[in-house]
Amino acid sequence: MGKPKAIVERELCLACGGCISVCPQDAITMIARKASVNKENCIGCEICIKTCPVAAICWEGN
Amino acid sequence: MEYDAVVVGSGPAGSVTARFAAESGAKVLIIERRQEVGVPVLCGEGISKQVDDFKVLKGRRWIANNMDGARIFSPDGTMVKLAAEMAGNETGYVLYRDIFDQELARGAIRAGAELMLNTCAVNLLKENDKIKGVKARHFDEEIDIKADVVVGADGVESKVGRWAGMKTTLKPSDLEICAQYTLTNVDVEREYCDFYLGKKIAPGGYVWIFPKGNDVANVGIGILASLSKPGLATSLLDKFISSHPELKKGEPVRFLAGAVSVSEPYESVRDNLLLVGDAARQVDPITGGGLMASIEAGKIAGETIGRAVEMEKFDKEMLSAYEKAVEAAFYKKLKRNYMVKEIMLGFEDKTLNMLADSLKDVKFDEISTFGLVKALVSKHPSLLMKLRPLIKAARV
Ligand SMILES: Cc1cc2nc3c(=O)[nH]c(=O)nc-3n(C[C@H](O)[C@H](O)[C@H](O)COP(=O)(O)OP(=O)(O)OC[C@H]3O[C@@H](n4cnc5c(N)ncnc54)[C@H](O)[C@@H]3O)c2cc1C
Ligand code: SF4
Ligand code: SF4
Numbered sequence: 446m447g448k449p450k451a452i453v454e455r456e457l458c459l460a461c462g463g464c465i466s467v468c469p470q471d472a473i474t475m476i477a478r479k480a481s482v483n484k485e486n487c488i489g490c491e492i493c494i495k496t497c498p499v500a501a502i503c504w505e506g507n
Numbered sequence: 508m509e510y511d512a513v514v515v516g517s518g519p520a521g522s523v524t525a526r527f528a529a530e531s532g533a534k535v536l537i538i539e540r541r542q543e544v545g546v547p548v549l550c551g552e553g554i555s556k557q558v559d560d561f562k563v564l565k566g567r568r569w570i571a572n573n574m575d576g577a578r579i580f581s582p583d584g585t586m587v588k589l590a591a592e593m594a595g596n597e598t599g600y601v602l603y604r605d606i607f608d609q610e611l612a613r614g615a616i617r618a619g620a621e622l623m624l625n626t627c628a629v630n631l632l633k634e635n636d637k638i639k640g641v642k643a644r645h646f647d648e649e650i651d652i653k654a655d656v657v658v659g660a661d662g663v664e665s666k667v668g669r670w671a672g673m674k675t676t677l678k679p680s681d682l683e684i685c686a687q688y689t690l691t692n693v694d695v696e697r698e699y700c701d702f703y704l705g706k707k708i709a710p711g712g713y714v715w716i717f718p719k720g721n722d723v724a725n726v727g728i729g730i731l732a733s734l735s736k737p738g739l740a741t742s743l744l745d746k747f748i749s750s751h752p753e754l755k756k757g758e759p760v761r762f763l764a765g766a767v768s769v770s771e772p773y774e775s776v777r778d779n780l781l782l783v784g785d786a787a788r789q790v791d792p793i794t795g796g797g798l799m800a801s802i803e804a805g806k807i808a809g810e811t812i813g814r815a816v817e818m819e820k821f822d823k824e825m826l827s828a829y830e831k832a833v834e835a836a837f838y839k840k841l842k843r844n845y846m847v848k849e850i851m852l853g854f855e856d857k858t859l860n861m862l863a864d865s866l867k868d869v870k871f872d873e874i875s876t877f878g879l880v881k882a883l884v885s886k887h888p889s890l891l892m893k894l895r896p897l898i899k900a901a902r903v
Contacts, residue, residue, distance in 0.1 A: 461549065462664030463684050463766030466677045467732055471669055475540075492732075498684045498764045500738030 448489035449504040455479045457501035464493035464502060510536045511816045513641055513654035514620075515628040515667050517544045519798055520784025521660030522611035523563055523805030524812070529618040531813020536652060537612070537620055538643055540627035545608030549765040551687065551727050552607075553700055553717050554798050556591065556599035561802050563614050569607040570600050572720040575698040581863030582705030582856040589871060598700050601717050601725070611802075626650075631657065631670045631780075638671065638779040655821045656812055657780045660805070663766050665786035671777050675786070679732035681770035683712050683795045686740040687727030688748070690757030695724050703747070705856050710734040712795075714747050716754075726754055729767070729795055731852075740764070767795045771845045772838055776826045783808045789833070792845040800837060807832045846900040854893065861887040 451472075453464075458479045465473045465480060472486035473493060480501075482493075494502045512528050514521045517539035529535045552571070558564070576590045577598045591598045616622055625646060632640040632651055640653040659667025663682075668675040695701075701716040708714055711731025718724045728744040741764075748754045768788045775787040783789070783804050790797035811829035815821050854862075865886040884891045 459762075459764035460547075461685070461764035461766045462662060463682060463732065463764075465664035465666075466675075466766060466768065467679050467682055469676060471676065474666070475664065492679055494737055495735050496679060496682070496684055496732045496766075497737055498686045498735075498740035498766075500741075502737070 449506070450484045450487045450489055451482050451491070451493050451502050452505040453480045453482055454501050454503065455481075457499055459499055459501070461498060463496050463498065467492050467496055508536070508650065508652045510534050510640075510652065510654040512536075512656040512658055512812050513538065513652050514658040514660055515641060516660035516662055516784075516786070517541075517612050517622060518608060518660060518662055518784060518801065519611055520786070520789075520801035520805045521658065522608070522615045523561075523802050524658050524660060524783050524808040525615040525620040526563065526611070526618045527806050527809025528812040528816075529615060529620040529809075531810060531816070533812050533816045535615075535620040536654070537615060537622045538626040538628060538641070538652070539622065539624050542625050544612045544622075544624070545605035547763060548604045548761070549763055550602075550604040550798075551715055551717055551725055552602040552604045552719070553598060553715075553796070554600050554602055557799060558600070558802065561806065563802060563806075564607070564610050565614070566610070569603055569610050571603050571723075572601040572697065572718055574598050574601065574700055577700045577702060578696070579863070580701065580703045581859045582708065583860045583863075585860060585863035585867055587863050587866045587869075588699075601700075601719050628661070628667065631667070638777070641667075655779060656815065656826070658808065658812070659780065659782040659786045660784050661786050663768055663785045665782065667780070668773070668782050668786060671780050673774060673777065673782070675773055675782075675788070677768055677770055677788075679735075680711075681768060681792075682732040683729035683767050683769050684732050684735050684740050685727055685729045685765040685767065685795075686744050687725055687763050687765065688744070688757070688759040689719070689723060689725050689761035690748075690754060691723050691760050693722055693724050693753055693757040695753060704859055707856075708747060709743060711852060714744065723760075724754075724757075726757075731769075732766075767797060769793075769795055769845075769848060772833075772841050774830075775833070776823055776830045778822045778826075781808055781811075781826050781829055789837075789841070792841065792848040793851075800841075803836055804833045807836065843900055847897060850896045850900065858890070858893050861890055865890065
């Protein structure tokens with residue numbers, strides 16, 4: 446299984462860029478005005494999840 | 508497509524850089540991934556009147572309201588009033604940030620720069636490890652834009668620096684996470700920007716009320732990402748508004764989420780590349796205000812590019828003139844304010860209340876630093892210990 450991965454709920458994201466600027470893996474990119482996690486690089490550190498001002502990021506599968 | 512400089516991002520940093528580069532003879536292209544410059548607005552929209560000194564804006568359409576000063580409220584509600592000159596880079600005008608950004612972009616275009624909307628940089632263009640421009644996506648089309656200098660003016664999430672191998676990732680304790688409503692139907696003090704401090708109100712940050720005139724105000728919050736939980740910024744802001752007698756009558760016409768760095772400035776130059784504005788973390792770490800710094804740094808960056816084009820030299824040594832000049836212009840202040848931010852973070856609400864109580868009757872325009880310290884300490888002697896590191900920082 447390995448560590449869980451972060452995932453962005455696209456409808457909730459307001460494109461503030463906060464999660465992108467703190468992701469230690471550079472795993473998040475803005476695509477078509479929504480943040481998007483590249484699962485390959487995500488290490489599940491949770492930083493982006495805690496950072497999001499509108500709670501748009503959660504664990505995949507939850 | 509071939510240019511002397513390609514600027515990624517049409518925010519204040521990008522447009523001002525492009526303008527001064529174009530004015531000094533460079534062939535410049537700005538690319539912007541949005542479909543409209545300045546929209547959506549991601550800003551509290553406060554700025555110092557010093558912006559007028561830079562003469563980069565025409566007319567007055569971008570001004571929503573004039574401010575006399577700021578009022579700072581400590582956790583127990585004690586108010587300290589500051590005149591605009593004392594209150595830092597966010598007090599003076601309240602802007603229409605969309606019009607503001609568009610006016611700055613217009614200035615760049617008048618100077619000869621080109622602007623391409625709906626165009627997102629996706630990587631650097633490299634040949635044998637040398638930066639040759641950017642790869643971008645314009646709708647479904649991938650395009651290569653060749654340029655001698657790439658300017659990363661791509662804001663807080665900046666990727667341009669990372670593509671060049673610079674470590675621009677922020678520590679969560681160096682990022683403010685923001686949410687803001689623009690409320691109508693609120694009758695708030697029109698001449699003052701209000702700031703509310705306190706661990707319960709906004710951990711590691713503050714709530715602001717910036718009146719835009721008529722019955723409109725920006726009411727926002729910034730909290731430190733290291734103290735954040737999912738959605739906390741928005742829920743704390745909602746709580747603040749619903750417990751405020753006037754604001755709770757308001758109706759939102761806009762809601763935004765934002766992020767701004769409160770770090771020390773980062774390295775900003777490589778061969779054929781420089782970073783400007785939020786991308787270079789040129790933001791006041793106490794207030795989170797970055798508009799003035801973006802404009803000041805953008806002017807210097809543009810002029811440096813002009814000289815580089817003239818001398819046909821684009822290596823790090825040449826472009827470092829930009830970094831040296833911004834360091835001389837305002838990095839000392841940013842570094843000092845970073846120290847102050849770190850010290851203030853350790854303050855309990857009780858200390859902030861004591862500080863405010865000591866300062867509430869001080870006439871700031873008349874007082875010397877020594878007089879200020881005396882005023883602080885004579886009322887609450889225990890403040891001296893707490894403030895010692897601050898006084899030290901102020902001397903640096
Ligand atoms: C909620 C909030 C309130 C604030 N309030 C104030 C305030 O009251 N006063 C103040 O002085 N400062 C304030 N700031 C800070 C201020 O907004 C920034 O310092 C300022 O916007 C920095 O300008 P910039 O040009 O560096 O970046 P930005 O204005 O962020 O511009 C970056 C541009 O680059 C574009 N871009 C990004 N990536 C790409 C790409 N790959 N390809 C193409 N284009 C791209 C973006 O779309 C954007 O248009 C606030 C910030 C926030 C978040
Ligand atoms: S969990 Fe950590 S590594 Fe994964 S996307 Fe979020 S910040 Fe990046
Ligand atoms: S922090 Fe949240 S709102 Fe901001 S870009 Fe990331 S997912 Fe979107």
